[in-house]
Amino acid sequence: MRNKELVYFKLTVILQPNWPVVYSGETISLRCEIEGGEGTQWTYEWRPTNRNSPTSSEYRIDRVSESDNGEYSCMVREGDRQLTEWSDAVTLTVRCESDLETVLLLDFSMKQFTSVISDHRNV
Template sequence: MVTSSFTAHCPLNPTLITSPGLHASTYVILATFTALLPPTRLGETVTLRCEIQGGGGTQWTYEWRPTNRNSPTSSEYRINRVSESDNGEYSCKAKRGRQLTDWSDAFRLTVRYKPRATLTADRTTIPLGGSVTLTCSVDKSVDWKFDWFRNGKQYSVGRIRGNTEPSGTISVSEGRVYSCRGGRGDPVFQTETSNEVSIQKTGEFSFYFMTVFDAI
């Protein structure tokens, strides 16, 4: 899982500081956007976390915005199976007793359509005694694991010598129609199945017969 983060300085109102051990006029709220990799895809799970550094203890109550859904009072804001309606800016603030932070800087969540995997081959004909390399990718992004399909049925590429499942690149030595699908995250978010690539083996071509008549 890939994470990206940003920090926000959240000034405390000095008149509300009552604990003798707290002398700083600011806290740093570290809001960590935990997702598979922005921009987020439809159906993925997104978790926003808001932490108080230097505040001491864990007795903070959090407020999140936007508040158009059942936003929690904990430091974690989880959105299961994001949709386009979740697009927008998110921020948080915290309070403990009479202590109160300002709102953190906003994090913009962008939700896009479910991607489709892309399958390419270095050649479409398997040379005698050789193999063809297939590469499955998703928008040049990372952390994907791949399922492979041969003639429409899923199969384990780990059974093929030299392949390590679930790599995005495999070598095949059988003439078939191949496709792939990417998945990542927990729960797993899957892409649409890729385009199909037809691979032929030398000697498996279709032949046709031609009758030649001698001219009279």
């Protein structure tokens, strides 16, 4: 494909919630925003491609799992014709819930430990 056929709109993928790490079982949404092309009906393509990839500007994943880890980007099509370059990728990092439980347990344990040391020093 020749570059002169591409429409040069800036695409941006927005991850919601915009956290560095999400935990398995949560719902996330990736939205492909097109600067300068608002109000037009576009067909979107998402990477990575899987059998459930939408053709709309929103890619919602209910109950994410570690298999959803990776980089996501979008591109706009009109029929078979690619209209834009691929957006910059957004990284989705999913951890299993047991990791969260471990972090919370360690945090609780450290607070208990700090409390015991503090009480001991005040004696």
